[in-house]
Amino acid sequence: MKQRKILGSEAGNGYLMLSPTAIYSIALMAAPLIAVLVFSFMTPGYLKIIWKFTLSNYTTVLGDPIYAALMERSLVMAAAVTAATVLSAFPIAYFISFHVSPERKSLWLFLITIPFWTSYLIRVFLWKVILGYNGVINSAFEAIGLIKQPMTFLLYNANSVVITLAHSYAPFAILPIFVALEKIDRSLLEAGQDLGESQIMTFLRVTLPLAMSGVVASVLIVFIPTVGDYVTPTLVGGSSGQMIANIIQLQYFKLGNYPMGSAVSITAMGIVTVLALIFLFLNRRFLRGQK
């Protein structure tokens, strides 16, 4: 009797309906992530794990300057990508929300999302073609006589990684800001101007604070995956553009050292999570009371 009551209730139906998806996520994501955490405390053996507890993986990750340098570079590059992406995306989101007629907004959003859905590998590779020694920019500049020697600072360094990632993550930055801007009650802006604020002051005091929830979302949605990007640093990064994902891939795939790779992954995830939480905390006043 009691059991039937739970099954028939609103909450019971909800849990039942959600269970296939939730169980899949727990089995194939939460459990494997816990396994990674466990691996990171085990002793490495080639391609297999020796089930003996150790902290040595973490002492290496935290003590070896190579890991610290790679981690720092990943964070700095991800921060640069995030700043470039979000700052350049804001005017686009603002333009679509405030200056495009309602029936054409979908078309603009569609245009912005199309490049995102076309082969990621090939898009990254094309940046290599554009920025390379014999690439599009160099050969075009040489042809019109602007330069005599190909420019070498374009490819295989941190710059090329930042440009390529900023390109890849553009829609991720635009869409959350756009959604936040769309939610703003337009009469608030009129009220601001009726009360004598200039357009710029209205923007700074009304529009921007109300759009901050979108900005915060786009910062996180760009920053977190960028720290762990593998394809872009591998293809256009050269040796000075390598990031933390490259060392994770090296440990797991090339060296077969699962515990070490796990310790690097866990450390990276831990650092990123802490940074994300600090960022959310610093912006808490923009997020409060919004749904």
Add this chain to the structure above:
Amino acid sequence: MKGRGFRIYAIAYLVFLYAPIVLLPIFAFNNSTIISFPLVGFTTKWFAALSDDTSLLLAVRHSLIVAVSVSILATTFGVFAARATTRYDFPAKGGIMGLIMLPLVLPDIIIAVALLGAFTNILGVSLNLFTVILGHTLIATPFTIAILNAAFQSLDRSLEEAAYDLGETKFSTFRLIILPLVAPGIISSMLIAFTISLDEYIIAAFLSGAGSATLPVYIFSQFRFPQRVPIIMALGTILVCLSVLLLTVAEYFRRRGIAKAGGKDTGGFL
């Protein structure tokens, strides 16, 4: 006046976004193995070379098997989750949904290593296309939920209640009333899941094992050979055309779905 400044900036931004894609067909038809200006001459030989490449054709086959399976699986999981969140209220809903949506922000390499470790060291299963399907379903599901949520949200609950009052069961109501109304959303979500799977590299690279490389894994392996570059350009041209086509169809169904249920279009795919 101010609007014009924004418009110029927006168009410049679109040029930046589309620059790589526009270059793709230019070099795919250029008669030179070196990718640079000035162009040498027109040729279609790079496209012809594609059909002779047996390992490429095998990779395409693998990718299609994976992408079709993922589109069905992820959409099924998406329907359950979207229906649960839009129709029912229950404790810890936000937390559970947060977990399910986590792959949206989790770097793919973390998912790849976690699954690789779990499959090889705990479950002891061998890597093949099936393991790739499992991984891709995980990352595609959040996208399907985002699309299906919009479709389910615009459903009018009174239609459902009317069906119950007229004596339909839960299941027949779902089949006769809800499913037809969200069908465009389902098609759109399947196309998106298909596109995501077809394009995904890092999880496929970790989980495919020997002999079951998918298309992106194959493409990545070709980047090492400079003489293969124009062939990859030709392949890329085909892929871009294909995904633009798929997306246009998906967008058409997504809009139709929202219009059908009487909702208001709030924008793109994410």
